[in-house]
Amino acid sequence: MEHELAAQRLAELGHTTRLAVFRLLVRAGRDGLPVGDIQKHLDVAGPTLSHHINRLKGVGLLTQRREGRTLYCVPQMDALRELTGFLESECCTLNVSE
Amino acid sequence: MEHELAAQRLAELGHTTRLAVFRLLVRAGRDGLPVGDIQKHLDVAGPTLSHHINRLKGVGLLTQRREGRTLYCVPQMDALRELTGFLESECCTLNVSE
DNA sequence: ATTATATTTCAATAAATATTGAAATATGGT
């Protein structure tokens, strides 16, 4: 995984609300959750939530799928795995040498 | 690991320069690196680097140790492990259920 | 067509963060 993208994803996850959104989605599983459901959990104004969801979407941490009036947010687990992989990829030096 | 701290650490790592600093340190291993050495790698002004190092320090991702005039930055691997652990902790739902 | 629901876009403001030159501090060598 590329450095810049990793930094961007970390930055997006590095915000309380967005981290909460993302973790909700991960817990929810493959189907994801409607924006409205997320909002019920999080006490933020609609536009604020929309903004944060778009940022997560912008770095590929979630995608959206519409079902009628309901817009689902779906976590992209591969993106998360890439990211944790990236973070751990330099650890070996330290772990192995002791 | 607590949500707020995780978000803070993610935010600090979510900046190109800081991520580069941190990864340099991880690669360097237990002894860490002098601030000056970091600067040689990174093309940033001293005060800028100092600022970023302090932010990483502020969330426990590194500590410092002085040897004479030289100030070493030492990566805190436990903090990183806590963080990756936190990120992965909600994954199980998704991974197990398929 | 009208109405209700779900979510977004717009526009404005507030708050946080990044960047850097210049000056200050700390340490060690002469």
Added chain:
DNA sequence: ACCATATTTCAATATTTATTGAAATATAAT
């Protein structure tokens, strides 16, 4: 004491991000 090296603090400015009410859009139900 003086000088050089290593790094930080200060102060100012620029940039980015967050937040929200109001208005707009999209979809579905009647």
